[in-house]
Amino acid sequence: MALSERGAKLIEAPERIPWVRPILDPGGSLLADIHAALSSGRVTNDGPHLREFERQLADYLGVEDCVAVSSGSAALLLAILALDLRGGTAVLPSFTFLATLNAILLAGMTPVFCDIEPETWTLSPTHLDRLLAADPSIRLVVPVNVFGVHPDLGAIRGAVDGRGAALVLDSAHGFGTEDGAARCPRAAPVQSYSFHATKTLPAVEGGAVVASDARLLAEVRRLRNHGIASDPLASAPGFNVKMSELHAIVGLRSLQVLEGVLARRREYAERLRRTMAADCADVFSVQVIPRGMRSNFQNLGVLCRRSGHPNVQSIQTALDRAGIETRRYFWPPLHQLPAYRGRCTLPVTDAVGEAILCLPLHSQMDPAVLDRIEDALRQAARAG
Numbered sequence: 156m157a158l159s160e161r162g163a164k165l166i167e168a169p170e171r172i173p174w175v176r177p178i179l180d181p182g183g184s185l186l187a188d189i190h191a192a193l194s195s196g197r198v199t200n201d202g203p204h205l206r207e208f209e210r211q212l213a214d215y216l217g218v219e220d221c222v223a224v225s226s227g228s229a230a231l232l233l234a235i236l237a238l239d240l241r242g243g244t245a246v247l248p249s250f251t252f253l254a255t256l257n258a259i260l261l262a263g264m265t266p267v268f269c270d271i272e273p274e275t276w277t278l279s280p281t282h283l284d285r286l287l288a289a290d291p292s293i294r295l296v297v298p299v300n301v302f303g304v305h306p307d308l309g310a311i312r313g314a315v316d317g318r319g320a321a322l323v324l325d326s327a328h329g330f331g332t333e334d335g336a337a338r339c340p341r342a343a344p345v346q347s348y349s350f351h352a353t354k355t356l357p358a359v360e361g362g363a364v365v366a367s368d369a370r371l372l373a374e375v376r377r378l379r380n381h382g383i384a385s386d387p388l389a390s391a392p393g394f395n396v397k398m399s400e401l402h403a404i405v406g407l408r409s410l411q412v413l414e415g416v417l418a419r420r421r422e423y424a425e426r427l428r429r430t431m432a433a434d435c436a437d438v439f440s441v442q443v444i445p446r447g448m449r450s451n452f453q454n455l456g457v458l459c460r461r462s463g464h465p466n467v468q469s470i471q472t473a474l475d476r477a478g479i480e481t482r483r484y485f486w487p488p489l490h491q492l493p494a495y496r497g498r499c500t501l502p503v504t505d506a507v508g509e510a511i512l513c514l515p516l517h518s519q520m521d522p523a524v525l526d527r528i529e530d531a532l533r534q535a536a537r538a539g
Contacts, residue, residue: 172527174480177352178416178518179359185408192400201380204403211410212363216339221365222375223403227327227349229379229396230362231258234347235295237364237374238321240264243294246286247325248278249490249504251299255325256489264295268490270501274443276456276511277306279503284314295321298343300329302442302513303355303450308342323347327362331355331417331451339365350406355420355451355518356413358406361398416518417451423520424452430529431457435536438470440510454484458510465510473535474514479528484513 192198205223213221224230235245235258245259249268259266267290270282278298287293296315298306308324315322324343326332330350334340345368350361364375377384382393398406409416431439440458444450459467471481488508490499515528 169478169527171478172480172515172524173517174482174513174515175353176515176517176519177357179352179357179405180408180412182408185404188404188408189401192404198401199397199399201397202400202403204400204407205398208358208398208403208406208410209363211407213365215410215413216365217337218339218365218367220369220372221363222372222379223361223363223398223406224375224379225362225396225398225402226360227347227351227354227362228254228258229394230347230349230364231255231297231323231325231327232261233375233378233394233396234323234345234364234366234371235259235262235264235297236378237366237371238295238323238345239374240294240321244290244292245295245297246283246293246320247297247489248299249488249499249501250276250301250485250507251325251489252327252485253489254327255297255299258325259295259297265292266489266495267293268495268499268501268504270503271301271507272307273503273507275304275306275445276301276442276507277304278311280307280310280314283311287314287318287320293318293320295323297323297325299325300327300332300453302454302456303328303332303452304442304444305329305332305334305340305448307445308340312342321345327351327354328453329451331413333449334445335447344368345371350402350409355416355453356406356409358398358402358409361402361406419518419520420452420516421449423525424450424455424516426525427455427514427516427528427532431532434533437461438466438536439532452516455514455516456484457512457514458507459512460510467510467512469538470535471512473538474531477527477531477534479531480515482513483511486511 245264270279324346327349345366348363350358378393379396384390428441459470488504
């Protein structure tokens with residue numbers, strides 16, 4: 156620690172608390188497996204670690220099979236392409252990450268934005284029903300798990316059934332969320348996951364597709380490997396989006412410690428949510444988790460309002476001054492991007508987007524770090 160000219164110790168500023176902090180334990184077994192893979196030269200192309208990762212993922216989710224790929228974005232794109240919808244219109248929430256929209260556009264579909272529920276911030280089945288009734292060209296609906304909370308898939312499936320549209324759940328945020336006893340919601344016949352470094356199950360990069368249709372999964376496997384078919388004469392265009400052995404090794408290690416990760420995230424998130432409810436309820440509103448659902452708390456989102464009016468900027472500035480990093484995630488909503496501005500009216504999405512702020516939440520947080528966040532929330536609420 157530096158000394159001033161008078162000999163007094165300078166007080167160091169406390170370490171800044173980042174919004175996300177990937178925890179990838181480089182333990183001996185992980186490094187040994189990576190070293191062995193590198194030494195063997197078998198580092199990609201459907202290697203043994205990838206196959207074991209897929210097997211353990213399927214076992215954890217309680218499904219027959221799944222296909223791992225290089226990213227969550229690739230998983231969603233390949234899931235849509237494997238449905239062979241050949242154009243048409245796709246419905247998605249505007250309150251989502253850009254990757255959801257990108258997958259729809261890259262699949263050659265026209266996006267239509269749906270509003271969200273005011274408390275869960277997930278796709279609104281009521282608005283979806285109106286969109287489906289008004290537009291017979293809709294061939295796909297892509298609801299999104301938001302911060303670890305599944306949308307009302309039963310109601311969404313009810314709206315979609317009989318309309319000739321497919322349903323794909325973008326569950327990039329959803330690995331580890333439980334709805335009742337199910338780790339993989341049955342109401343969504345096709346689902347995609349992300350294993351990005353910031354997710355609850357990090358593989359550094361990676362993703363997976365889960366489906367009830369074995370033929371669809373076989374098509375995803377073909378698409379991820381340049382489109383090469385088991386009969387080479389039947390090959391068609393595809394991508395090189397295979398998951399490497401090194402990423403699969405990291406994913407396997409993350410899966411081994413997942414239950415502890417989820418328990419800690421839930422403990423930290425519930426503590427911060429209780430603090431806001433007890434001490435700052437006039438400023439912060441937390442996301443509602445439906446009865447019977449156990450969120451993985453991929454992110455800890457709050458709405459920042461005083462007297463009904465957004466004050467997210469002042470709250471974010473106050474937290475930043477206290478050394479607490481936050482993100483306005485997801486902002487702006489996708490329908491506010493220049494290419495789509497003015498095409499639709501989504502009042503709930505607009506209101507949530509104007510007030511949303513995501514607080515730091517990691518898989519390992521010291522009590523002192525949680526104390527600092529709580530103190531900063533209280534001070535920001537008073538100042539805001």
